Amino acid sequence: MPLTFTPHPFHPADMPPVTLITDETDDVELARAAHRSANPARGRIAVDPTPATLTSAFLARDILAALGRTAYAPTRAPVITAAPAWRAVACWFIVDGIRELTVLRAHLLTPERAEQLSVLRELTGIRLILLAAPSSATQAARLGTCLAETGLTDGLLRLTADDARAFFTRSLPTTTPLCPTFPLSAAPVSSQPGAARSQYRAGQLAACTWLARHRRATGQVPAQRDLELFLSRLTCLSPDPATTLARIRGAQGGFTAEGLRLSVPHALATAQGPGLSTLPFTARTAHHISRAVPGPPQLAALASLLFTGAHLDRLVQARVDDIDPDGRFLALPQPESAEFDHHNPPPPAWYAVPPSARPFLRAARMFRQLEQVPGHFHLFSKSFGYRLEALVKDAGHLIPALSHLHPGPAWHHQARLTHR
Structure with a gap:
């Protein structure tokens, strides 16, 4: 797994010791206490x-499952393999802010x-x-050798089972939500009295x-890029x-009140893009x-279909450098x-990324950088073509852009913004 993306790999002196x-x-x-913490x-x-599993792919999938992401039995898409699974784990740890990992039955580590x-x-x-429970001195010695050969014994902190009970109790959270809670769905804004007027005023302000x-x-006057980001922010939700x-x-x-003219396509009702x-x-x-969907590029591809409404021909061409490091656009x-060619390419279309989708775009960018691909390589690798139908079925969510x-x-x- 190459160490080539920001944030840079941690120096051993900056990391907590292995416990x-x-x-x-x-x-x-003791195992139950670890799970409760x-x-x-x-x-x-x-x-x-x-x-009864030995390859590292199974452990990576177990970690993905602990993060709440299906890894073993998706409904349609292939099971994620070892190298992509470990890259996905690293990306989700960074994006989700995971700071502590407890591995049970560590005496069985290969x-x-x-x-x-x-x-x-x-x-x-x-x-x-x-957390290890070796059944013999031989098994304990094998674990020690395994940890030493992989650099996990530097500053190793050893705890007995009695010490560990207090350790896990100290780590207990005050609340442990099983899943996020969300407000009940409201009626569409356009069906509420006076909604059109209030939305007009919101756009005007x-x-x-x-x-x-x-x-x-x-x-x-704002540049075209800035205008597109503003309009997509205004309408994507x-x-x-x-x-x-x-x-x-x-x-x-x-804009008219400020002496500018915003022109948009006449047939907006049949157009594609944010909000439509x-x-x-x-x-x-x-x-x-x-x-x-545990794979960051695949999850980001589905998210992008949902918030851009872009044609598949456009999304499949997205490159690693087309998403900024913070996932904002x-x-x-x-x-x-006829106006543009290979030597003079047309300007790209810019999309503001909704806050809830930014972690997925950041994770996809990290994932591709972990593969050490150049910035002009495709961002959403292995997400379209014959794979798309399976991914959509796995996600189980309506994607209007596909119809x-x-x-x-x-x-x-x-859209264009010009002086009146």
Whole structure:
């Protein structure tokens, strides 16, 4: 697993020591205490490796399952293999803020698994806790050799079973939510009285506020890139097209009051793009689709379909460098035309990424960088083509863009802001 992405690998001196808990009686209550102390929302997980498995792929999948991501039996897509699974684990640890990993039955670790845990620790800086119950002195010696050969014994902290009970009790969270809670679904905004007027005013105020900030910063008419990011932010969380249209008209009114003209395609009702061929990408949506798709590039591809509403031909061309390191915006290459060619490519379409989707885009970028691919390589590898149908079925979520395959550019990419 190459160590080539930001944040840089941790120096051993900057990492917590590996903690080895030796439980000679194999007390089941100690294992239960380890599980009770785990809470992914607070950066702690505990994994009990699947019995009678030796390859490191199974341990990686067990860790993904502990993170709440299906790894063994997806409904359609192939089971994730060893190398992608460990890359996915590293990405999700960093994105989700996992700081502590407890591995039960550590006396059964193989050199391969120990090496992967060592690399994972170096990549993420986690606190690694190994709970071992060796049945003989020979098994205990084999574990010690395995840890020493993989660099996990430097500053090793050893605890007895009695010490470990207090250790896990001290680590207990005050609350342990099983899953995030979400508000009940509300009726579409456009069906509520006065909604169109309020959405028009919201678009108008957003345009005036954004333009005032931009003018203070640059003193010029916003560039096309900035305009596209503003329009996609304004509309990507719209609950329905009627709300989107009201916000766009309000933005036009706000720009008109400032002496500018916002022109958009005439046939907005049949156009594609944010707010028209999308659904709001909320925390609930993110939680739902992330439970069944463990691979970061595949999960990011589904998320991008949901919040951009872009045609598949555009998304499949997205490159690693097209997403910024913080996952705040995505640029999608556009097709060549009579005005542009290979030497003078058309400008990309810019999309603001909703906050709930940003972790997925960041994880996908990290995943591809772990593969040491250049920045011009495809971002959403192994996500489209014959794999897409299986991924969509696994995610179990409606994706409007797949039934709204408009071949032209997105509406916000066609919008223009000019002086009146």
